Amino acid sequence: MEENLLIIENIEKAFGSQKVLDGVSFKLNKGDVKVIVGPSGTGKSTLLRCINLLNPPDKGRIYLQNTEITQLPHSKIPSIRQKIGMVFQHFALFNHLSAIDNVALGLIKVKKMNKTDAYEKAMFELKRVGLDQHKDKYPAQLSGGQKQRVGIARALAMDPLLILFDEPTSALDPELIGEVLQVMQNLAKEGMTMICVTHEMGFAKSVANEVIFMEKGKIVEQGPPLKLFTEATHPRTREFLSKISELYGESEKK
Amino acid sequence: MMFFSKLVTYIPSLLKGLGITLELTLLSAIIGFFAAIFLVVGVLYGNRFFKILCNFIITIIRGTPMMVQLFLIYFGLPGINIKLSPLTAAVIAFIINSSAYQAEYLKGGFMAISKEQIEAAYSIGLNKWDAIRLIVFPQAFRFAIPALSNEIVYLIQYTSVAYTIGLPELFYISKNFASKTYMNLEIYLFIGIIYLIFIYIITKLTDIVEKKLYIPGFDTSHLK
Numbered sequence: 404m405e406e407n408l409l410i411i412e413n414i415e416k417a418f419g420s421q422k423v424l425d426g427v428s429f430k431l432n433k434g435d436v437k438v439i440v441g442p443s444g445t446g447k448s449t450l451l452r453c454i455n456l457l458n459p460p461d462k463g464r465i466y467l468q469n470t471e472i473t474q475l476p477h478s479k480i481p482s483i484r485q486k487i488g489m490v491f492q493h494f495a496l497f498n499h500l501s502a503i504d505n506v507a508l509g510l511i512k513v514k515k516m517n518k519t520d521a522y523e524k525a526m527f528e529l530k531r532v533g534l535d536q537h538k539d540k541y542p543a544q545l546s547g548g549q550k551q552r553v554g555i556a557r558a559l560a561m562d563p564l565l566i567l568f569d570e571p572t573s574a575l576d577p578e579l580i581g582e583v584l585q586v587m588q589n590l591a592k593e594g595m596t597m598i599c600v601t602h603e604m605g606f607a608k609s610v611a612n613e614v615i616f617m618e619k620g621k622i623v624e625q626g627p628p629l630k631l632f633t634e635a636t637h638p639r640t641r642e643f644l645s646k647i648s649e650l651y652g653e654s655e656k657k
Numbered sequence: 658m659m660f661f662s663k664l665v666t667y668i669p670s671l672l673k674g675l676g677i678t679l680e681l682t683l684l685s686a687i688i689g690f691f692a693a694i695f696l697v698v699g700v701l702y703g704n705r706f707f708k709i710l711c712n713f714i715i716t717i718i719r720g721t722p723m724m725v726q727l728f729l730i731y732f733g734l735p736g737i738n739i740k741l742s743p744l745t746a747a748v749i750a751f752i753i754n755s756s757a758y759q760a761e762y763l764k765g766g767f768m769a770i771s772k773e774q775i776e777a778a779y780s781i782g783l784n785k786w787d788a789i790r791l792i793v794f795p796q797a798f799r800f801a802i803p804a805l806s807n808e809i810v811y812l813i814q815y816t817s818v819a820y821t822i823g824l825p826e827l828f829y830i831s832k833n834f835a836s837k838t839y840m841n842l843e844i845y846l847f848i849g850i851i852y853l854i855f856i857y858i859i860t861k862l863t864d865i866v867e868k869k870l871y872i873p874g875f876d877t878s879h880l881k
Contacts, residue, residue, distance in 0.1 A: 455780055457776050457779060457780070478784075481779070481782045481783065481784045482782065484779055484780055484781070484782050485781060485782025487780070488780070489776075489777070489780035491773055491776070491777060493771075493773055495771070495773035495774050495776065495777035496774075496777070497774060497777070497778070497792050498774070498796060498872075498874050498875070499792075499795045499796045499799065499872055499875065508781070508791065509781035509782060509783070512783060512787060512791060513781060513782040513783060540873075541872055541873040541874055542874060543872075543873040543874025543875075544873050544874075554777075557777075557781065558780070558781070561781055561782065
């Protein structure tokens with residue numbers, strides 16, 4: 404059997420009568436970087452939230468390292484979640500903790516590391532995102548870009564198998580987007596497995612090995628970024644990608 | 658200065674009364690605080706049963722006068738053969754009463770914490786109770802400090818109600834003094850000042866606690 408890190412099989416999710424995901428399937432290998440694009444309300448965020456079981460799917464299966472995670476008892480879910488990092492659109496930092504405590508918390512409380520090792524590791528991750536100088540600052544004292552980089556360091560600290568990025572730059576001022584994308588690009592180059600919901604096409608072109616275009620809860624088209632940008636088969640894909648490229652053309656140059 | 662010469666003979670009992678007032682206040686505030694955490698967590702995060710139970714408790718307590726609760730415990734319970742001393746009855750009544758109010762103050766704080774932070778806690782592998790304990794509570798508590806300090810001030814004053822079941826707290830002693838000496842004006846002015854001093858001290862203490870726990874982004878001073 405092929406060694407897929409993550410297999411998503413035909414997942415469906417509805418909120419009330421609203422069907423948000425309608426049979427989504429894809430596979431992810433170690434080191435893959437997948438970018439998911441699509442109009443808002445298409446279920447991209449819901450897809451990510453299904454994967455780390457924040458909103459478990461109604462139907463379908465998800466396998467992480469060939470183990471099904473969609474039928475687990477409640478008590479087993481946290482141990483799965485710590486293997487799947489998540490970076491949130493609005494950062495979701497713990498506001499009462501300093502940058503380094505945000506990063507170290509999971510190490511101390513979930514991984515039960517001793518404090519010295521945990522802070523050493525947290526410091527390493529903060530350095531990795533270029534924030535070691537700001538380790539003692541609280542979220543309220545950091546800029547949006549810095550907050551998001553702490554969010555990335557927090558996810559990295561748990562040594563996850565993959566990281567889910569849920570529109571990591573869409574709440575940022577334009578001049579702060581670059582620093583976050585830079586960190587994400589470095590991670591991709593270091594071999595981190597990533598699924599990114601983002602409209603940063605420059606990022607998609609430079610590091611993604613696949614772009615997935617979703618609409619109305621379904622995957623319309625998927626393929627390598629260049630192929631999708633230049634010779635998309637589906638008219639909706641072409642229409643959407645050209646609109647996005649127009650809108651985000653500026654940040655592409657960065 | 659007849660008042661002061663009479664007052665001197667009353668000083669030991671006044672000090673005792675003050676002691677009881679403070680004891681009642683602190684016990685109700687502190688034990689009530691822990692009971693309040695239980696209630697608020699039950700209301701916000703409990704299963705259906707606990708949600709309904711805790712909401713029911715809060716509604717009953719906030720929907721009935723303190724005096725009714727106190728009389729029910731002290732005068733009512735002997736009807737089913739539970740006889741309590743005035744102090745025990747008062748402590749129980751005030752703990753119960755204060756817990757419901759403190760739960761409401763904490764609830765406001767709990768609800769101010771974004772759902773995303775809880776999800777972020779889950780995403781690093783914390784379970785529900787650790788997320789509440791490590792992420793939500795420390796922030797909710799900070800948001801609730803001004804309201805909680807108000808509750809202590811309120812408790813100091815409201816413990817005087819316990820004189821009605823014969824608990825010799827500060828107000829009871831003063832009333833006793835007044836009925837023996839007819840110096841109503843003097844003693845109630847004097848006792849008012851005593852209450853004022855203690856409330857001032859408590860307010861300053863909670864200010865210190867708030868400053869000690871201060872974290873950028875949690876400034877509630879603008880709410881005062």
